Amino acid sequence: xxxxxxxxxxxxxxxxxxxxxxxxxxxxxxxxxxxxxxxxxxxxxxxxxxxxxxxxxxxxxxxxxxxxxxxxxxxxxxxxxxxxxxxxxxxxxxxxxxxxxxxxxxxxxxxxxxxxxxxxxxxxxxxxxxxxxxxxxxxxxxxxxxxxxxxxxxxxxxxxxxxxxxxxxxxxxxxxxxxxxxxxxxxxxxxxxxxxxxxxxxxxxxxxxxxxxxxxxxxxxxxxxxxxxxxxxxxxxxxxxxxxxxxxxxxxxxxxxxxxxxxxxxxxxxxxxxxxxxxxxxxxxxxxxxxxxxxxxxxxxxxxxxxxxxxxxxxxxxxxxxxxxxxxxxxxxxxxxxxxxxxxxxxxxxxxxxxxxxxxxxxxxxxxxxxxxxxxxxxxxxxx
Amino acid sequence: xxxxxxxxxxxxxxxxxxxxxxxxxxxxxxxxxxxxxxxxxxxxxxxxxxxxxxxxxxxxxxxxxxxxxxxxxxxxxxxxxxxxxxxxxxxxxxxxxxxxxxxxxxxxxxxxxxxxxxxxxxxxxxxxxxxxxxxxxxxxxxxxxxxxxxxxxxxxxxxxxxxxxxxxxxxxxxxxxxxxxxxxxxxxxxxxxxxxxxxxxxxxxxxxxxxxxxxxxxxxxxxxxxxxxxxxxxxxxxxxxxxxxxxxxxxxxxxxxxxxxxxxxxxxxxxxxxxxxxxxxxxxxxxxxxxxxxxxxxxxxxxxxxxxxxxxxxxxxxxxxxxxxxxxxxxxxxxxxxxxxxxxxxxxxxxxxxx
Numbered sequence: 001x002x003x004x005x006x007x008x009x010x011x012x013x014x015x016x017x018x019x020x021x022x023x024x025x026x027x028x029x030x031x032x033x034x035x036x037x038x039x040x041x042x043x044x045x046x047x048x049x050x051x052x053x054x055x056x057x058x059x060x061x062x063x064x065x066x067x068x069x070x071x072x073x074x075x076x077x078x079x080x081x082x083x084x085x086x087x088x089x090x091x092x093x094x095x096x097x098x099x100x101x102x103x104x105x106x107x108x109x110x111x112x113x114x115x116x117x118x119x120x121x122x123x124x125x126x127x128x129x130x131x132x133x134x135x136x137x138x139x140x141x142x143x144x145x146x147x148x149x150x151x152x153x154x155x156x157x158x159x160x161x162x163x164x165x166x167x168x169x170x171x172x173x174x175x176x177x178x179x180x181x182x183x184x185x186x187x188x189x190x191x192x193x194x195x196x197x198x199x200x201x202x203x204x205x206x207x208x209x210x211x212x213x214x215x216x217x218x219x220x221x222x223x224x225x226x227x228x229x230x231x232x233x234x235x236x237x238x239x240x241x242x243x244x245x246x247x248x249x250x251x252x253x254x255x256x257x258x259x260x261x262x263x264x265x266x267x268x269x270x271x272x273x274x275x276x277x278x279x280x281x282x283x284x285x286x287x288x289x290x291x292x293x294x295x296x297x298x299x300x301x302x303x304x305x306x307x308x309x310x311x312x313x314x315x316x317x318x319x320x321x322x323x324x325x326x327x328x329x330x331x332x333x334x335x336x337x338x339x340x341x342x343x344x345x346x347x348x349x350x351x352x353x354x355x356x357x358x359x360x361x362x363x364x365x366x367x368x369x370x371x372x373x374x375x376x377x378x379x380x381x382x383x384x
Numbered sequence: 385x386x387x388x389x390x391x392x393x394x395x396x397x398x399x400x401x402x403x404x405x406x407x408x409x410x411x412x413x414x415x416x417x418x419x420x421x422x423x424x425x426x427x428x429x430x431x432x433x434x435x436x437x438x439x440x441x442x443x444x445x446x447x448x449x450x451x452x453x454x455x456x457x458x459x460x461x462x463x464x465x466x467x468x469x470x471x472x473x474x475x476x477x478x479x480x481x482x483x484x485x486x487x488x489x490x491x492x493x494x495x496x497x498x499x500x501x502x503x504x505x506x507x508x509x510x511x512x513x514x515x516x517x518x519x520x521x522x523x524x525x526x527x528x529x530x531x532x533x534x535x536x537x538x539x540x541x542x543x544x545x546x547x548x549x550x551x552x553x554x555x556x557x558x559x560x561x562x563x564x565x566x567x568x569x570x571x572x573x574x575x576x577x578x579x580x581x582x583x584x585x586x587x588x589x590x591x592x593x594x595x596x597x598x599x600x601x602x603x604x605x606x607x608x609x610x611x612x613x614x615x616x617x618x619x620x621x622x623x624x625x626x627x628x629x630x631x632x633x634x635x636x637x638x639x640x641x642x643x644x645x646x647x648x649x650x651x652x653x654x655x656x657x658x659x660x661x662x663x664x665x666x667x668x669x670x671x672x673x674x675x676x677x678x679x680x681x682x683x684x685x686x687x688x689x690x691x692x693x694x695x696x697x698x699x700x701x702x703x704x705x706x707x708x709x710x711x712x713x714x715x716x717x718x719x720x721x722x723x724x725x726x727x728x729x730x731x732x733x734x735x736x737x738x739x
Contacts, residue, residue, distance in 0.1 A: 002485040002486055002487065022515060024515075054448055055441060055442055055469065055510075059514065060518075061507065061510040061511045062440070062469060062470070064624070064729075065512075065624075065723065065724040065728055065729065066513040066514065066517075066627050067627075068626065073624050074626050075624075075625070075642060076623060077621065077622050077624070079468065079470070079477070081467070081468055081469075082441075083466060084451060090466055094478060097482055098481060100485050101481040101484035101485060103389070103481060124448075233464055233466060235463055237460055238452075238454075240460065248462075249461065250459075250462035254462075365451050366451075368451075368459075
């Protein structure tokens with residue numbers, strides 16, 4: 001039967017362009033930091049799970065093969081997950097499953113992307129030239145959200161500023177825009193109406209890693225564990241008549257399953273902060289609503305009231321989020337491990353005071369793949 | 385001490401034929417298998433609690449190609465599912481682990497691939513290390529040739545041994561309705577063929593294939609409800625070796641040995657083994673690694689030399705063993721899958737008919 005699982009080690013590279021680091025070097029950088037944090041070496045690891053977005057981004061097919069040596073995987077199981085943009089969170093969930101299954105005590109999860117090796121917009125357009133890219137896919141749905149909710153246009157700008165201000169506190173963040181401001185965001189070039197350049201995620205390089213462990217191992221680990229209280233995944237078709245692309249049912253179902261498993265009945269009050277996958281500014285209110293954190297039509301009001309800022313009542317993306325660093329395949333794992341950082345009290349300058357329960361989330365494809373987990377400083381958090 | 389695994393069994397299987405070129409889409413191949421496998425159990429799509437698929441974007445040359453495959457599975461209302469960029473055998477391994485958690489009982493596992501649109505020899509060269517190997521153009525056939533040469537140089541096999549593997553596989557494939565290459569060829573005829581990539585001849589290579597496969601696995605009593613003759617999975621393990629051929633003894637498969645040890649393969653005899661023999665010399669290496677003797681029938685389906693729908697090939701090995709156990713033709717069997725150049729990564733799945 002399912003055993004408890006905890007995050008006991010976290011590692012992250014710098015997310016700026018890494019032209020002088022190989023893919024092997026990149027994954028090893030994150031892995032070694034996570035192992036050091038966990039008080040372990042590669043020899044302690046029972047299994048490795050890696051995740052990344054399409055192999056075509058770096059033109060390396062099935063990279064678990066060529067990275068096996070760098071990840072200390074020789075003689076061990078190594079497993080490779082690919083679920084589009086949600087892959088980082090999916091990979092974390094697969095890693096947790098390995099521990100929960102009772103078959104493995106210590107699992108190393110590593111995700112990465114090296115966007116400087118290729119052309120992500122080409123790949124995100126399905127590899128066909130002249131594609132619309134991710135922003136082109138999402139912009140009409142964002143416009144639909146705006147018209148449906150009546151949100152004012154400054155909401156997107158405000159999120160773009162908030163996440164970049166948070167990023168200034170995160171030493172790993174790719175974008176560091178010291179003079180970020182509403183004016184600067186709205187004056188940046190319009191890419192996909194209503195998304196300006198500064199409302200979009202960057203093309204980043206980087207790897208992220210966590211060590212996941214059984215309860216026995218976690219209790220003996222040097223740092224505080226972040227217990228994986230619940231995880232959930234849901235998928236729906238990319239396109240069909242009547243699909244609600246603003247509020248996909250898979251996202252609603254996923255959140256419902258997650259909260260039910262965790263025992264959460266009032267996410268806004270019972271969860272202390274969230275790392276949501278927000279590659280374009282407007283996805284913050286869209287996921288606040290789409291994942292039942294606020295009622296429909298109310299998400300933007302939470303943002304507008306400053307509640308999602310680091311000092312607010314429900315901080316969203318205290319690390320700076322995908323808007324500040326987007327090594328695509330790693331971005332979901334970064335959300336999950338930043339949630340763990342918050343409940344372990346290891347988030348440094350972007351620590352949310354007193355965070356005990358945090359949500360890590362990612363989505364992918366045509367907003368059709370969802371993967372989420374809730375971590376807590378308590379093995380069995382009391383939500384009363 | 386690892387607790388004993390929860391009992392999980394293969395309760396239904398389906399595979400398409402191995403096609404040299406399937407002119408419709410990969411989701412179509414998948415849908416055919418999914419409909420078929422559900423029909424065998426009288427399960428509805430909504431009864432499946434977890435779905436996991438293995439496929440490869442690079443085969444179709446299109447990033448996110450796997451996203452379309454979900455159209456062949458069904459995802460409305462939304463489903464709980466995942467995807468590995470690995471052979472379906474690894475998807476099975478994750479599904480088996482997922483069922484160990486105890487909260488769900490039924491999972492659907494899929495493997496699919498269409499190699500025909502591309503040039504596999506060029507595509508699979510991209511599996512090699514991008515810094516020191518890929519620039520050399522180290523394609524999989526050349527790497528398999530190096531491994532074959534290592535066997536010959538070590539005196540562990542002869543070219544006649546390779547030909548005997550091919551002759552037997554093609555002969556056995558004549559009884560496999562899904563096979564793509566099935567014919568009687570004598571060893572001497574085969575040895576008379578010219579080299580393709582010495583010491584390999586064309587017939588030592590797998591065909592280029594399109595195809596898909598699916599299985600339903602279920603836990604405990606749910607498995608007994610769904611099938612009168614489930615094939616119980618007694619263990620799945622997979623291991624990898626160094627990526628650099630120069631750091632390995634290419635005449636052995638150390639990772640297969642490790643995986644076999646983990647599942648307790650040697651604890652009792654196995655009647656049948658389905659091995660992912662992509663190149664004929666690999667069978668000799670794998671037989672040794674898994675300790676298979678004369679009492680074990682190897683690749684009665686003809687194996688990958690008779691049909692190689694990449695990303696389904698490994699899962700089909702599981703199906704072939706499970707089908708034989710379920711038909712009462714074998715009581716204990718082992719399925720093997722591999723990934724990477726020169727058998728770099730290997731998976732072993734041990735099954736029996738229970739009792």
